[in-house]
Amino acid sequence: MDAQTETGDVSSTAGVGSLARRGGIALGLAVLVNVAIVVAADAAGVAPTLDPLSTGPVVLFTALGVVGATVVYGVLARFRAEPDRLFTGIAAVVLVLSLIPDVTYAPTLPGATTLGVTVLAIMHVTAALVAVAVLTDLVSWP
Numbered sequence: 001m002d003a004q005t006e007t008g009d010v011s012s013t014a015g016v017g018s019l020a021r022r023g024g025i026a027l028g029l030a031v032l033v034n035v036a037i038v039v040a041a042d043a044a045g046v047a048p049t050l051d052p053l054s055t056g057p058v059v060l061f062t063a064l065g066v067v068g069a070t071v072v073y074g075v076l077a078r079f080r081a082e083p084d085r086l087f088t089g090i091a092a093v094v095l096v097l098s099l100i101p102d103v104t105y106a107p108t109l110p111g112a113t114t115l116g117v118t119v120l121a122i123m124h125v126t127a128a129l130v131a132v133a134v135l136t137d138l139v140s141w142p
Helices: 003-007 013-043 055-079 084-104 114-135
Strands: none
Touching (some): 013 114, 084 114
16 A cells, blocks of 8 residues: 555545546535425425525535535545545534524525425535535445
């Protein structure tokens, strides 16, 4: 085993390629699941006029979150031999922080309902779970 493998260095072509592939899978899966949630919520009439619960914002913010998670995982993997546990902890803290606007601000928006705000929070959890599962060794990806 060479020093690069021992330190978890993802700066090699194979490491960066693997991280990019896993990040792309996480991005696609998280966006797909969250858009499906939006479609279901819309069909159920959960909060039809709540702007954050529409496809555009959901795709944008899900993508930003997953891309950010991929970058953080890449940095951790560059400097730590075992980044998964630390990344999972960071992801949990960021998830809790991301729920603060759902609890404090989203209920004040026009068209907000308790169920609509709950669906927004569920989508935060969904994106976090997908990112952690795909970027770490929780799920084995090709």
